[in-house]
Amino acid sequence: MIIIDGKKISEQIKSEIALEVEIIRRKGEKIPHLAAILVGSDGASDTYVSHKIKDCEQVGFKSTLLRFDDSINEDKLINEIIKINNDTDIDGLIVQLPLPKHISEYKIIDTIDHKKDVDGFHPVNIGRMVIGIPSYISATPAGIIELLRRYDIHTSGKKVAVLGRSNIVGKPISNLLFQKSDFGNATVTVCHSLTENIREICIASDIIIAAMGNPEFITADMVKEGAVIIDVGTTWVRSETSKTGFKLVGDVKFSEVAQKCSYISPVPGGVGPMTRVCLLQNTLLSAKKAFYK
């Protein structure tokens, strides 16, 4: 059994990106530039955004953080986004979610120029991904594909159970995995809260992608010997052994499942670290105008 080391892979990719940026710098070309918008003062959002900014610094990207009070109205926020859309120095723009209730997340995402939508949430990028036109893939599904690629875990003809159908994980990873492409071509079954006999579907699967947010849902009796397990669940639960009183738990009961499978991604340290690095990859792709002129 091999533990998929997302932390190691993500560090490796960061070094690769840093090297590319160094070459860009030496050539005197424009340095990739990510802008992040943070509305309000939610502690978790604050942490996420500051990690993303720190990542930019580490690889040599420029970054701009725009903070707004949570009383900002929708029109004002839309105007700020339009300004960034028109700023030719900025390659990528992300708006940290969730937003305050009086602001429509969909409207905000729709306002971001799809050419700068390095989060891959804009309908144009999702639509292109589905029909197989290169586009920004959102961080979590991109991170999963990258892990499969780096560990040489082939998916062609394999039975895959995707548990969860969220817009940011379940739906995109399902579409990518049944796509006619490398690390696609799988036979995907999309499971969710209304699926009957999830156990039966899991045990017949070569690969399980668990993205439900249901702590330790997947137990050993649900897993085929030699299966590949990708755990995308991240739920904070109370813990007496942790200093903070909380620990991060995945959708998979790691201790018992690990013994049965060929590969498993742990929580934390599996898919999580990959998501941040995929944002950097998308920003670099935007700076290189890989998908859009």
Added chain:
Amino acid sequence: MIIIDGKKISEQIKSEIALEVEIIRRKGEKIPHLAAILVGSDGASDTYVSHKIKDCEQVGFKSTLLRFDDSINEDKLINEIIKINNDTDIDGLIVQLPLPKHISEYKIIDTIDHKKDVDGFHPVNIGRMVIGIPSYISATPAGIIELLRRYDIHTSGKKVAVLGRSNIVGKPISNLLFQKSDFGNATVTVCHSLTENIREICIASDIIIAAMGNPEFITADMVKEGAVIIDVGTTWVRSETSKTGFKLVGDVKFSEVAQKCSYISPVPGGVGPMTRVCLLQNTLLSAKKAFYK
């Protein structure tokens, strides 16, 4: 066993649309207007487009058919599309596919204003469909959902096998069926040319959507007693009994499968007639500005 009568349902929907148009006319409001572009002189394309124009006449829509020689270059065609995009009288625009090889179909579809993309092929409409924002759904998947709705065939929690992963049928119908929505909420397995044990997957399914273009692929031994069969296959094969020397054959061996299932859509007369009527529905939705201002 009930044969799903797509012809009857489509006539019924046409009458409903004609009635709506009549009301619009009496109120003196703008009549829905569909424009169709036909490039070249392919016999089949010619027939398809003329059917669509005839449908418009039947329900009282305005229609405009623009024909171009197959020597037209891409830039010129793009300019023609932009003209229609800017024509406020036109609600819907379709470009009949396939296009001559020197023209990029993707570029042409991308040029159509997504607000007038009543074929539902533009990335914005596909992306919105995937994330569950109302949008134009392309004709075949929309036709399938409409048949399920009119026959009151519920999909929630049902196991569905979708055979085929084309951009115009397999992918969109899969995304619709696992969506959190009425006539969604199914547990969908997407099968394709690289799927192993298709037979096993089919026999475990409550609903089979066959969209491979593989004549009579689905035989009785692949179907569970009481299953629902939607046949989207349309392949012309030689026939000695037909006047033209050809007949249209679906992906399902109707004679033997029909006896085992609860509902079955035949070819021809099942999904086929629905596709034309769904184009009318989308055009009416556009005229009513149902999704976009």
